[in-house]
Amino acid sequence: MICRPDLLGILALLAFSLGGCGEDNAEPAGIERVRAQIAAGDVAAAQLTIDNLLEEGTPKAELAALAGEAALDRGDLDKAREWLGSEGFASGSAAHGYRMLSRLELQENDFQAGALALEKARRLSPEDASIWVDIGRLRYRVGDHVAALEAAAKAVQLEPDNLETLRFRGQLARDSDGMAPAAKWFAKARELAPQNEGLRLEHAAALLDSGDVPQAVSVLDEKSSDDAGSFYLRAVAAARSGAFFEARELLERSGDQRRATAAAQMLSAVLDLESGNLKSAAQTLDRLSENQPDNSQVHELLAYVLSLSGAHDELIYRYAFRAAGAQGSTWLRTLVGRAYEAIDQREQAAIYLDLAARPAGALALLRPAETAASSAAIARRNAIRSLISGGDTNGGVRLARNFAQEFGGSADAAALLGDALLADDQKSGALVAYEKAAMVRQSWPLILRMAATMDRGDAAKLIASFAAANPNNAEASALAADAYAAAGQWEEAARHLDRAIAGGMRRTPWVLASRSVASGKLGDPEAQLAWAIEAYELQRMNEAAIAALIDALPPSDLLRAELEAKQRALLAR
Known part of the structure; x- marks a missing residue:
């Protein structure tokens, strides 16, 4: 999100803490009850109480802020405007009323x-943390991310x-x-x-995204x-537990x-994919890919569905260019390579499978958050990307x-400079x-950029920290496992690889090869051979897979010599 120049005046309004009169906190019992009902999320009960108080003769000014x-x-924005638009708030509730009016205007x-x-609102109650939150x-x-963090710290x-x-x-x-720390904040708020x-629901969503x-489910079950x-x-939780039929029923509800x-x-x-309805899955993902052209998950899942349904020509037409470029993931390159194999174009297949075997390191531009940025700002951002x-x-x-x-407060502007x-090649800068940028938004692509500027040890620590905070990120878990393996911490490496495999990387050869190596180091030769x-x-033709199988086979196995010859040929290329 990039801050629009025409919003800089808005931010200036919110830059200083000015003194003002405080509010009288003494409230009648009925108004206290309304406040408690709203805080509990029971707006229906709150409205009933408000109606009763009006019938009993409570002045509208006393109720305006809470009713809004x-x-x-x-x-109900129209009703909110009726209560808040005239700014007819009693003195004791004026700060809250203006805060609610601000919410209405922003909606x-x-x-x-x-x-x-x-x-x-802030002039009336400069020490109110809720106002600083708003x-x-x-x-x-509006894109002033750093100043937003400062306001949060003030609150x-x-x-x-x-x-x-x-x-x-x-x-x-x-x-x-990350999602795990976020879940702790929501738990404390609850x-x-x-x-x-x-x-x-926010707490439950954060727990789901953290992999817990x-x-x-326990949080969702607290209340029907x-x-x-x-x-x-609940549908997401069911799907992640493998209960796909139940997940479909819940989603329909x-x-x-x-x-x-x-x-x-x-x-x-x-x-749909899990139930074998590939046509429906492809149609849904096709629509999503048009609406979200920068969403790599949508494209990779659509490519996978096309692969499963045998639409190899369409897969190549849609994704060969993307897979070969900086946005091409290991998984997408593998799918395109296999599609070329399926139509018997072996040379093209080899190009993409070789790309898939390489570690990710190419620069792909970070995508900004959704924003209301001006067209001039967007044009400048795109010009920088083009250069x-x-x-x-x-x-x-x-x-x-x-x-x-x-745009000194914008995380996206900072990431673009990075x-x-x-x-x-100015890595320190x-x-x-x-x-x-990471002070505001630690996305996985940003973490990979940061790692590319560091030495191996610091990069490994950064990735392991991100994986711990975002355990649902399979790629982060896989790369963190690589770091643990380099340090000889094989149990941790195996745990992270298992998480990566469960999270969708079971068809990534180097991850399975790494799991084979970890099994060998942990003294489980049967698992080592199975994974290899x-x-x-x-x-x-994957070098990591070949090496893992060589290590897993007994020295006397005839296949071992054949694999070693293949390995030498690959290394000599």
């Missing part, structure tokens, strides 16, 4: 009005046990620290509001819910709106440095830029 919040929580994408309302959210949304300093503060830290941690349904399916999000998360999301469509395609891709690294560095200076510097055979059968 309840309307926002149930998605309607009026950044200027949202910032102005939030500034009014300031952080606004800063993040933690003011109220470390505030519900909104803890929730915001969890949401930031999903990007900056101690303050165990009945809050939205927070419960049993704990996620007909919420579409609950059914969807998640509602039309929920099933229309990209994540639900991806899950539907996976379920880097075209080999004009000096020009790319010059433009990227200017860009990063202009890309330009890495392409120009690239690392500094990447570290700034599986790796070799997967790709018979």
Whole structure:
């Protein structure tokens, strides 16, 4: 996300903490009850209480802020506007009312009005952590990521046990620290509001993404819910547990709106694949690939479905160019190579299978987050990418440095500068830029860039740390296993390889070959041979698979000599 120049004035409104009058915290019992019901996520009960209080003669000004919040929580923006738009708040609830008005304006994408309302709230209550959380959210949304982190830190300093503060830290941690740390923040927030349904689902989602399916199911089972999000998360949990029929039933119960999301469509395609409905899976993934052209997971899964269905020509037509370029993953290159094998074009197949056997290291530009950036900013970003891709690294560095200076709070601008510097072989400068970007968003591609700027030992530590925080990332687990193996920690290496294989890398030859080696080091020759055979059968010209099978075979085995000859021929190329 890149900050638009026309939003810089908005951020200036939120730059300083100004003094102001505080709020009177004494509240009537009925209003306290409304506040508690909203905090628990029970907006229906809150609305009923509000209606009763109005009938009893409670002034509208006393209820405006909370009634507006309840309307926002149930998605009724028109009713929220009725309560909040006139700004007729009682003095004791004015700061909260302006905060809710800001939420309304931002939901309607009026950044200027949202910032102005939030500034009014902050002037009235400069020590309110929840207001600083909203300031952080606004800063993040318009692309000033570093300033958003500063606002989050301010909120933690003011109220470390505030519900909104803890929730915001969890949401930031999903990007900056990983899913496992994020789940801990959500768990801490839920101690303050165990009945809050939205927070419960966020906690369960973070647990699922961290790979802790049993704990996620436990959180979902705490309360029976007909919420579409609950059914969807239960479907994900069922699918990850191998209960695909149950997952399909739960996904169908998640509602039309929920099933229309990209994540639900991806899950539907996976379920179709597991049930053998390749045509349906391909159609869903084809639509997704058009809507999300930069989503590598969608493309790789579609390529896999095409491979399974025997559509080798279409697979090659769609993905040969992508696989040969910087965005080509090991898996995609392998699929294209096998497609060429299937149509008996052995020379082309060898090119892609050789590429698949190489360690990933080519520079592929980092993709930015979704943003409302101006067309001028997008054009400049694309110009920098074009210079880097075209080999004009000096020009790319010059433009990227200017860009990063202009958008000093943007993680994406910092990452783009890192890309330009890495392409120009300025590794130390690239690392500094990447570290700034990583303060906000530690994506796997960014971690790989950072690793490319480090020595082997530091890169191994970085990857192992990322794998620990994001155990669902199979590739991270596989590379972390490689680092543990280099250190002689074979049990850890085997554990990470098992996680990688379970996460989708069972058809990656070097991962299976590494698992064979780990089994041998752990004194399990039967498993060593089994893994080596599986790796070799997967790709018979893969150097790692050949080496693993040589090591697993007894010295007297006649096949060993044949494999050693093949190995020498490959090394001599």
